[in-house]
Amino acid sequence: MTNYDEKYLKRGASASKSEVHTAIKNTDKGIFPGAFCKIIEDKLGNDPDYCNIMHADGAGTKSSLAYIYYKETGDISVFRGIAQDSLIMNIDDVIAVGATDNMLFSNTIGRNKHLVSGEIIGEIIDGYEQVLSMLNNNGIGIYSCGGETADVGDLVRTVIVDSTLSARMKRSDVIDNENIVPGDVIIGLASYGQATYEDRYNSGMGSNGLTSARHDVFTDIYIEKYPESYADATDKEYIYCGKYKLTDDFGHGGLTVGEAVLSPTRTYAPVLKKIFDKIGRDKIHGIIHNSGGGQVKCRSFGKGVHYIKDSMIEIPPLFELIKESSGTDYPEMYQVFNMGSRMEFIVPEDLVEKIIAIAGSFAIEAKTIGRVEKNPDSDTSNKVTITAPDGREIIY
Amino acid sequence: MTNYDEKYLKRGASASKSEVHTAIKNTDKGIFPGAFCKIIEDKLGNDPDYCNIMHADGAGTKSSLAYIYYKETGDISVFRGIAQDSLIMNIDDVIAVGATDNMLFSNTIGRNKHLVSGEIIGEIIDGYEQVLSMLNNNGIGIYSCGGETADVGDLVRTVIVDSTLSARMKRSDVIDNENIVPGDVIIGLASYGQATYEDRYNSGMGSNGLTSARHDVFTDIYIEKYPESYADATDKEYIYCGKYKLTDDFGHGGLTVGEAVLSPTRTYAPVLKKIFDKIGRDKIHGIIHNSGGGQVKCRSFGKGVHYIKDSMIEIPPLFELIKESSGTDYPEMYQVFNMGSRMEFIVPEDLVEKIIAIAGSFAIEAKTIGRVEKNPDSDTSNKVTITAPDGREIIY
Numbered sequence: 001m002t003n004y005d006e007k008y009l010k011r012g013a014s015a016s017k018s019e020v021h022t023a024i025k026n027t028d029k030g031i032f033p034g035a036f037c038k039i040i041e042d043k044l045g046n047d048p049d050y051c052n053i054m055h056a057d058g059a060g061t062k063s064s065l066a067y068i069y070y071k072e073t074g075d076i077s078v079f080r081g082i083a084q085d086s087l088i089m090n091i092d093d094v095i096a097v098g099a100t101d102n103m104l105f106s107n108t109i110g111r112n113k114h115l116v117s118g119e120i121i122g123e124i125i126d127g128y129e130q131v132l133s134m135l136n137n138n139g140i141g142i143y144s145c146g147g148e149t150a151d152v153g154d155l156v157r158t159v160i161v162d163s164t165l166s167a168r169m170k171r172s173d174v175i176d177n178e179n180i181v182p183g184d185v186i187i188g189l190a191s192y193g194q195a196t197y198e199d200r201y202n203s204g205m206g207s208n209g210l211t212s213a214r215h216d217v218f219t220d221i222y223i224e225k226y227p228e229s230y231a232d233a234t235d236k237e238y239i240y241c242g243k244y245k246l247t248d249d250f251g252h253g254g255l256t257v258g259e260a261v262l263s264p265t266r267t268y269a270p271v272l273k274k275i276f277d278k279i280g281r282d283k284i285h286g287i288i289h290n291s292g293g294g295q296v297k298c299r300s301f302g303k304g305v306h307y308i309k310d311s312m313i314e315i316p317p318l319f320e321l322i323k324e325s326s327g328t329d330y331p332e333m334y335q336v337f338n339m340g341s342r343m344e345f346i347v348p349e350d351l352v353e354k355i356i357a358i359a360g361s362f363a364i365e366a367k368t369i370g371r372v373e374k375n376p377d378s379d380t381s382n383k384v385t386i387t388a389p390d391g392r393e394i395i396y
Numbered sequence: 397m398t399n400y401d402e403k404y405l406k407r408g409a410s411a412s413k414s415e416v417h418t419a420i421k422n423t424d425k426g427i428f429p430g431a432f433c434k435i436i437e438d439k440l441g442n443d444p445d446y447c448n449i450m451h452a453d454g455a456g457t458k459s460s461l462a463y464i465y466y467k468e469t470g471d472i473s474v475f476r477g478i479a480q481d482s483l484i485m486n487i488d489d490v491i492a493v494g495a496t497d498n499m500l501f502s503n504t505i506g507r508n509k510h511l512v513s514g515e516i517i518g519e520i521i522d523g524y525e526q527v528l529s530m531l532n533n534n535g536i537g538i539y540s541c542g543g544e545t546a547d548v549g550d551l552v553r554t555v556i557v558d559s560t561l562s563a564r565m566k567r568s569d570v571i572d573n574e575n576i577v578p579g580d581v582i583i584g585l586a587s588y589g590q591a592t593y594e595d596r597y598n599s600g601m602g603s604n605g606l607t608s609a610r611h612d613v614f615t616d617i618y619i620e621k622y623p624e625s626y627a628d629a630t631d632k633e634y635i636y637c638g639k640y641k642l643t644d645d646f647g648h649g650g651l652t653v654g655e656a657v658l659s660p661t662r663t664y665a666p667v668l669k670k671i672f673d674k675i676g677r678d679k680i681h682g683i684i685h686n687s688g689g690g691q692v693k694c695r696s697f698g699k700g701v702h703y704i705k706d707s708m709i710e711i712p713p714l715f716e717l718i719k720e721s722s723g724t725d726y727p728e729m730y731q732v733f734n735m736g737s738r739m740e741f742i743v744p745e746d747l748v749e750k751i752i753a754i755a756g757s758f759a760i761e762a763k764t765i766g767r768v769e770k771n772p773d774s775d776t777s778n779k780v781t782i783t784a785p786d787g788r789e790i791i792y
Contacts, residue, residue: 009509011549011550038541038542040500040539040541043498043499043500043537043539044440044441044498044500044562044563044564045440045441045498045564046498052500052541053541054500054501054502054541054542054560054562055502055541056502056503056504056543056544056560057544058504058506058544058546060546060548060551061548061550061551063551064550064551102439102440102441102442103439104436104439104440104448104450104562105450106450106451106452106560106562107452108452108454108504108558108560110454110506110556110558112627112629113405114627114629114630115629141439143436143439145434145436145448145449145450145451145562146434146450147452148452148453148454148558150454150456150558151607152456152457152556152607153407153607153626153627153629153630154407154457154460154553154607154610154625154626154627154630155456155457155459155460155552155553155554155555155556156551156552156553156556157550157551157552157553158551159551160506160548160551160552160556162504162506162544162546162558164450164452164502164504164560166440166450166500166502166541166562167440168440168441168564211547211548211549211550214550228628228629229550230549230550231508231510231549231550232624232628233508233510233511233549233624234510234549234550
């Protein structure tokens with residue numbers, strides 16, 4: 001356990017979720033065990049050429065930050081971003097295996113009615129509809145089936161925003177990370193800036209590492225003011241121990257620091273859809289969504305390979321701010337945050353130019369950030385080496 | 397707003413969820429607007445003869461009771477029952493429209509890692525697998541796709557246990573409550589006793605009304621002992637204001653009072669599957685799952701009808717205990733709890749004997765509890781009259 005893991009545990013959370021992985025170790029891995037998401041046979045249609053995915057995720061503790069931001073500023077629209085976080089944490093996982101159509105979406109909200117109004121619930125539901133509509137306009141076939149809002153004040157301090165996506169797709173369309181081979185190159189797609197389908201600057205924040213980012217960035221004036229926004233069993237020295245107020249100027253994109261940490265998770269779905277349409281899925285050896293696990297996520301995919309990331313996309317201001325505020329070193333930062341690239345392609349060299357051009361057509365920076373070699377230490381497990389901005393080679 | 401609603405609101409919950417219904421009023425009703433669940437066209441397979449359902453629900457605050465029961469007794473297996481509650485709240489809704497096959501299942505757990513161990517998560521996950529396996533053995537085609545466990549101590553006091561089900565079915569198999577007509581009879585299926593597929597006496601408790609049942613039944617010794625088990629903003633006079641300890645003898649089925657309130661939600665899926673197989677779906681005019689809304693749930697289905705329930709199944713001991721402990725009168729009890737029957741069939745008279753016999757083959761009591769007449773007051777909205785044990789006719 002790293003120091004970082006220990007700090008997470010003290011906050012009633014975890015970065016590595018090793019206990020959870022132990023609890024689920026016996027559940028089977030599906031019919032494409034190497035793929036980014038669990039894929040099962042076509043239980044929905046009984047067609048041997050098809051397969052199914054059902055995937056659950058949520059906005060995590062980002063909703064707690066939205067809550068205090070709303071209380072401080074009166075800006076209720078931040079809850080639309082929370083809906084986007086919840087939805088994109090699902091769709092960007094599922095589109096990473098190649099699914100772009102025949103998807104159903106359902107949401108689950110748990111709220112404390114003492115504190116969270118029907119108006120807030122309305123913003124979350126409208127937020128979902130808004131993002132679904134943008135995805136539909138970009139050719140993604142995802143459809144809302146409504147959901148459940150439960151008043152569970154005895155369980156939930158403020159509001160928890162989760163969702164689930166199910167998909168049916170052709171087996172021949174599956175992008176299976178088992179095809180990753182030495183000689184491939186790694187292309188990173190920037191998580192920050194402003195894509196053509198975004199209406200303002202995005203800081204690059206996803207929906208991972210929020211328990212850390214919230215407490216390490218923001219000041220202790222919120223401890224007394226919003227006790228409902230954190231676990232009461234957490235030692236106070238780990239609660240809001242940063243130096244920023246929510247409304248401090250972030251210095252980029254016209255955002256406050258609160259808005260920067262609350263930046264809705266960028267979706268790469270329109271970009272991936274266009275890449276699949278123009279290049280096809282066959283030649284793509286792997287796609288990794290750098291959510292939980294950050295830049296080290298790739299280590300769980302492929303077989304006996306060494307991911308060498310020696311030319312990373314420049315770290316955006318928000319992650320430098322979190323790094324400085326939390327006193328966390330690069331080795332741990334790369335394991336929790338996407339650090340500037342939340343989606344990466346692992347492909348033969350000849351696809352590089354086309355993928356970069358398509359990302360560019362959406363105003364998203366993309367570049368070759370590294371390569372795949374054989375893992376000299378093992379034929380089965382994988383290794384990741386990241387070159388940090390200070391020149392250090394960090395080995396995972 | 398009733399007094400009961402007010403008490404719920406004071407506890408950070410709600411019985412009528414009117415605010416939530418306002419927030420979602422603009423979302424569409426699907427292709428069978430009269431059906432028990434929202435049904436959409438076959439987005440998963442693009443076949444005009446098929447349709448899809450995606451449905452989300454959870455165990456609600458029952459998990460908070462399981463938590464304190466586990467702390468008091470060390471019996472960790474109560475969390476298996478919570479998984480059953482979460483799963484059955486989904487499947488019994490979906491099977492009420494006729495779906496019995498081609499279903500995918502996914503779960504979402506949010507926990508406070510300070511208080512809820514990996515061992516508890518393991519029990520919940522094993523509980524899901526156990527119930528799924530029982531359903532599969534009874535001919536229900538539902539398949540687990542895993543799920544997500546999030547460590548979100550800043551949002552969740554103890555543990556929240558939700559799940560989602562998606563299904564693909566033939567449109568011709570849909571049981572659409574729009575077929576309910578005057579002249580039909582109402583058959584109730586008991587929610588208590590011990591079905592052939594249950595391993596002990598079931599009190600009849602579902603997963604609705606738990607915020608009331610928990611606080612109105614159990615004694616204030618738990619206020620100081622388990623502050624993590626309730627909303628801290630709730631006025632203490634509404635917290636654990638009953639007279640029972642969790643381990644007091646319930647007097648029925650060898651259960652303690654804690655075990656009685658924690659009785660895992662009975663599923664009717666094996667019974668409905670057999671009814672569909674033996675009788676067919678065509679002749680069944682309606683099926684109502686009496687979850688939230690209790691015995692008044694039927695009012696939302698059908699058109700211009702009057703449900704007259706004048707011969708109810710005997711109220712089981714647990715609901716009499718809750719009624720007495722909470723000082724709640726019958727009119728409100730019937731709106732929150734199933735009061736002894738959580739599933740009802742609305743059918744022509746000639747199906748009565750067959751349905752009762754099939755329920756009986758699973759050791760589940762069933763009887764004609766009433767009839768459908770034309771609503772004398774309206775051609776579009778519905779009315780419910782329930783005859784209480786004291787002879788009062790309660791009109792909703």
